[in-house]
Amino acid sequence: MLAIPLALRLAVPPPPQALLSNEQAGAFAEAVTKALQAQDVPAVATSTPLPLDWLVEVTAENQGRTVRPRFRLLDADRKPQAATEGQTVPLRDWANADRALFERIAQETAPKLTQMLLQIEAGRKSTDPQSLTAGPPRLYMLGVQGAPGDGNATLAARMREQLGHQGFVVQDTAEGAGYGLQADVAVVPAGPPGVERVEIQWIVSRRDGQELGRVVQMNELPAGRLNRLWGDIAYVAANEAAGGVKTVVSNALQAPPTTSDAPPLAAPPSTPAAAPAPARPAPAPPQAADLGGPPALPGFR
Structure with a gap:
């Protein structure tokens, strides 16, 4: 069952x-529909959507020797609410695509679409009614780098979940996103023997590439603790940092909605664990260059 019941029907027309x-x-639309239904999403393949249906808009971009499928969620007013994309497919395979290929792409994409739907629904339920038409803020998650073990993937996954609690729709593509988020992790020896210091910097940027601020976390852990599985440490770190990310965006005068009434998107772990210290949002610089911020985010358009 979905963590948040969806009060909508999702139509998937043939692209x-x-x-x-x-x-x-038609076969592609059927495959996407079945994959969404397997995620408990009320979806239907149809060439004649009802007036209040939301849509999955599917397109494909010819990139020379490959084709990349793209997906957008459109609300009942046909306004884009979120976007994602699939893995590239060799051009010859796409030209001769069969149900097996469509099913593979659909099974890879359906969980992403479902997560974005849940985030949109949570954000809409907790948004000021006067600003519902704008929809929840959309954020492009560029990823995490520099972490040992499974930290890059685990921190990114947990942050996606926690940002959903804060009212964001988190995308893996830049299309339609107003903000970007990336994280740099450094683990270095601390003073005492057998101790390492972990530092995580979550860098929040605006669509035009200007850095809005940083959320910095630091703590000391036993040496080698993060060499394999991050587990609960990633959960607690993301939980603390997500509020800081929201504060940075709020300071940019485009605050995401509060989420006091929004149900959780994922259950917290059963046991607490040591984690980097509570996040503190860094003040937004007057110019990105003042902090040596990153260049314009790749793919933003």
Whole structure:
């Protein structure tokens, strides 16, 4: 069962701009629908959506030797609410695409679409009614780098969940996103023998590439503790840092909605663990260059 019941129906029409024949487009829509239904999403494949249906808009981009499928969630007013993309497919395979290929792509994409739907629903339920038409803020998660063990993947996954609690819709593509987030992790020897210091910097940028601020976390842990699995440490670190990310965005005068009434998107772990110290948002610089901020985020358009 979904963590948040969806008060909508999702229509998946055959995609006319996916570089497919009519028969292939219909098969693709069916595959996406079945994959969403397996995620408990009320989805239907149809070429005639109802007026209040939300849509999964599917397109495909020819990138030379490969084709990349793209997906957008459109609300009942046909306004984009979130976007994601699939893995590239060799051009020859796409031209001869069959149900097996469509099912593989759909199974990879359906969990992403479902998570974004849940985040949108949570954000809409907790947003000021006067600003509902704008929808929840959309954030492009560029990823985490520098962490040992499984830290890069685990921190990114836990941060996606926690930002959903804060009212953000987190995307893996820049399309339509107003903000970008990336994290740099450094683990270095601390003073005492057998102790390491871990520092995590969550860097929040605006769509035009200007750095808005940083959320910095530091703590000391036994040496080698993070060499393999981060586990609960990643959960607690992301839980602390997500509030700081929200504060940075709020300071940019585009605050995400409060989430006091929003149900959680993921259950917390059963046992607490040591984690980097509580996050503190760094003040937004007057210019990105003042902090040596990153260049414009790749793919933002």
